[in-house]
Amino acid sequence: MDLTSDDVRDILQLLDGLPYRELTLETASFRLSLRRDADGAWTQSMQVLAEPNVLPSATDGAVTDGAVAAARSTAAGAAAPSAPAAAGESVPVDGLVEVRAPLLGTFYRAPRPGAPPFVTLGSEVAPDTVVCIIETMKLMNSVTAGVGGTVAEILLDNAQFAAQGAVLMRVREQR
Amino acid sequence: MILRRILIANRGEIAIRILRTCRALGIEAVIAVSDADRASAPARLADSVIRLGPAAAADSYLSVDAVLAAAVAAGADAIHPGYGFLSENPALARACQAAGIVFIGPTPSQLEAVGDKLTARRHATAAGLPVAEGGEVAEPGQAAVLAAAIGYPVLVKAVGGGGGRGLRPVFRPAELAATVELAMAEAAAAFGDPRVYLERYLPSGRHIEVQLLGDGHTVIHLGDRDCSVQRRYQKLIEEAPAPFLRCGLRDSIRHAAVAFGEHLQYRGAGTVEFLVDAERDAFYFLEMNARIQVEHPVTEAVTGLDLVAEQLWLAEGNELRIAQRDVQLAGHAIECRINAEDWADGFRPSPGTVTRAVFPAGPAIRVDTHVQSGSTVPPYYDSLLAKLIVTGRDRAEAVDVLRTAVARSQIDGVATTLGLHEKLTANAEFCAGAVDTTFLDRLLQPEAASGGRYG
Numbered sequence: 001m002d003l004t005s006d007d008v009r010d011i012l013q014l015l016d017g018l019p020y021r022e023l024t025l026e027t028a029s030f031r032l033s034l035r036r037d038a039d040g041a042w043t044q045s046m047q048v049l050a051e052p053n054v055l056p057s058a059t060d061g062a063v064t065d066g067a068v069a070a071a072r073s074t075a076a077g078a079a080a081p082s083a084p085a086a087a088g089e090s091v092p093v094d095g096l097v098e099v100r101a102p103l104l105g106t107f108y109r110a111p112r113p114g115a116p117p118f119v120t121l122g123s124e125v126a127p128d129t130v131v132c133i134i135e136t137m138k139l140m141n142s143v144t145a146g147v148g149g150t151v152a153e154i155l156l157d158n159a160q161f162a163a164q165g166a167v168l169m170r171v172r173e174q175r
Numbered sequence: 176m177i178l179r180r181i182l183i184a185n186r187g188e189i190a191i192r193i194l195r196t197c198r199a200l201g202i203e204a205v206i207a208v209s210d211a212d213r214a215s216a217p218a219r220l221a222d223s224v225i226r227l228g229p230a231a232a233a234d235s236y237l238s239v240d241a242v243l244a245a246a247v248a249a250g251a252d253a254i255h256p257g258y259g260f261l262s263e264n265p266a267l268a269r270a271c272q273a274a275g276i277v278f279i280g281p282t283p284s285q286l287e288a289v290g291d292k293l294t295a296r297r298h299a300t301a302a303g304l305p306v307a308e309g310g311e312v313a314e315p316g317q318a319a320v321l322a323a324a325i326g327y328p329v330l331v332k333a334v335g336g337g338g339g340r341g342l343r344p345v346f347r348p349a350e351l352a353a354t355v356e357l358a359m360a361e362a363a364a365a366f367g368d369p370r371v372y373l374e375r376y377l378p379s380g381r382h383i384e385v386q387l388l389g390d391g392h393t394v395i396h397l398g399d400r401d402c403s404v405q406r407r408y409q410k411l412i413e414e415a416p417a418p419f420l421r422c423g424l425r426d427s428i429r430h431a432a433v434a435f436g437e438h439l440q441y442r443g444a445g446t447v448e449f450l451v452d453a454e455r456d457a458f459y460f461l462e463m464n465a466r467i468q469v470e471h472p473v474t475e476a477v478t479g480l481d482l483v484a485e486q487l488w489l490a491e492g493n494e495l496r497i498a499q500r501d502v503q504l505a506g507h508a509i510e511c512r513i514n515a516e517d518w519a520d521g522f523r524p525s526p527g528t529v530t531r532a533v534f535p536a537g538p539a540i541r542v543d544t545h546v547q548s549g550s551t552v553p554p555y556y557d558s559l560l561a562k563l564i565v566t567g568r569d570r571a572e573a574v575d576v577l578r579t580a581v582a583r584s585q586i587d588g589v590a591t592t593l594g595l596h597e598k599l600t601a602n603a604e605f606c607a608g609a610v611d612t613t614f615l616d617r618l619l620q621p622e623a624a625s626g627g628r629y630g
Binding site for chain 1 (some may be wrong): 195205213216219221222223225226227336363364400515523524531532534535537541542547554555556558579583588
């Protein structure tokens with residue numbers, strides 16, 4: 001059981017008549033901290049502590065521990081990408097310019113499913129050529145080559161997750 | 176029938192919002208989660224949790240099969256789809272019908288009638304509502320003729336779009352053919368439907384909408400909301416009632432919305448959106464959203480009603496328990512959306528981990544959020560972190576409460592729009608009220624605005 005906004009309001013009403021400036025209430029399922037500023041206005045910080053009560057799902061038969069672990073690491077990767085970043089590990093190579101992910105998200109090689117990819121190995125690109133899309137929070141971000149030349153390497157598979165700054169492609173610069 | 180166990184097929188703040196009403200009504204709430212949301216606050220708060228699928232929305236929250244299978248496995252007698260995702264998907268509503276599960280929303284045919292924006296326009300016309308001049312375009316050549324007849328600027332809209340997605344303004348005839356082609360390709364990719372239509376574009380209207388409740392026979396309205404503070408057709412601040420609207424115009428807009436709902440014999444909660452040209456005293460039907468909306472709390476604040484509770488009541492097959500004369504509006508409410516976006520850097524999305532989340536508390540403040548210290552903000556879904564809803568006896572008081580409420584909010588670890596809200600609540604034009612939909616762009620790019628609206 002947690003507290004609603006109404007509960008918090010009721011607690012504040014009680015506190016308004018008392019000399020306290022701070023209240024921390026902790027139960028097995030939540031922790032609520034209320035603080036009064038110098039001007040008398042309150043702030044709240046709520047932490048739900050209860051563990052989720054997970055039901056067996058329709059797909060559980062297909063889910064191995066490995067898949068769950070992978071899912072967990074993906075979820076963790078959203079916060080501190082480590083494993084996915086390995087896919088786009090930067091190894092500087094002579095004459096090749098790296099195209100990096102401007103922000104973390106999903107790497108797409110084509111404008112939509114089934115469409116031809118923006119570029120393939122050997123494609124000639126100009127600095128403003130769109131070479132892929134990074135989708136983050138429902139926003140499609142076009143990534144440009146940044147340099148003129150030919151596409152020499154594509155380091156991620158389509159729909160793979162890319163960390164911010166991960167190397168997506170390398171372009172052999174035309175001099 | 177009486178609902179005893181509901182599957183919440185959504186995430187984020189709206190999942191918690193629905194949970195709260197279920198709890199208040201003694202209904203068991205099971206939440207369906209993707210792998211990215213297993214340890215989220217909604218998962219911890221729900222009575223129980225069931226896995227939907229992998230993190231990608233297409234495999235979880237957007238999968239009709241996964242959602243229906245979860246509802247069956249959980250033994251739920253109803254699905255609440257929230258907003259976004261499958262909330263207006265007729266296929267889910269039909270699949271529920273076939274499986275004997277209640278879909279908390281309108282009928283499948285009503286979802287189809289308003290989901291296809293051209294069909295919605297036809298229904299609006301049939302119900303006697305004013306619609307902006309326009310029509311379908313099958314190919315770019317035809318678009319030129321139609322656009323010339325309408326007059327520039329025109330708006331290219333996706334038939335399968337909605338919620339501010341799939342819209343492109345065109346200011347000059349030379350840009351039309353390319354924009355139509357691009358819009359058709361985008362619409363095919365985003366909505367699985369390449370059809371587009373043209374509408375006369377009113378760059379500086381106000382976005383005003385009316386909240387409806389219907390039981391399939393009777394339709395009532397719960398007043399209006401103003402959502403004109405937008406960026407790229409995405410709302411940032413909403414308020415109720417719409418400020419400074421001539422009384423006769425307000426009544427006409429409300430009546431038009433009810434007429435539309437009655438024409439559809441609408442069942443459930445829904446919103447009819449209008450573009451209002453306050454200077455010419457005119458308004459045009461935009462679209463209907465057949466679901467609970469992000470901004471529903473401002474209507475709750477001024478009516479004292481629980482809209483999710485009314486949704487559940489209507490989904491149980493009951494008649495409306497509120498008559499139009501019972502709807503009394505009091506005070507003024509404003510909601511601001513705190514998104515995980517770096518507003519100073521082109522609103523760049525900012526997923527990550529929230530290290531600290533402190534919100535204001537007080538009698539005139541409601542906070543709807545799923546974010547707490549340690550929360551993960553995954554990159555897979557939308558960027559809404561929290562909504563601050565404040566109330567005042569009048570608009571000026573509500574703006575004052577909002578200003579201090581924003582100042583007392585602190586979210587660390589990800590970039591947020593809080594700084595923008597500080598700027599907004601200090602802005603004279605916003606404080607004066609009744610801004611139009613160009614306001615936010617002008618605020619963000621003062622130099623572009625001085626060089627012309629379309630700069």
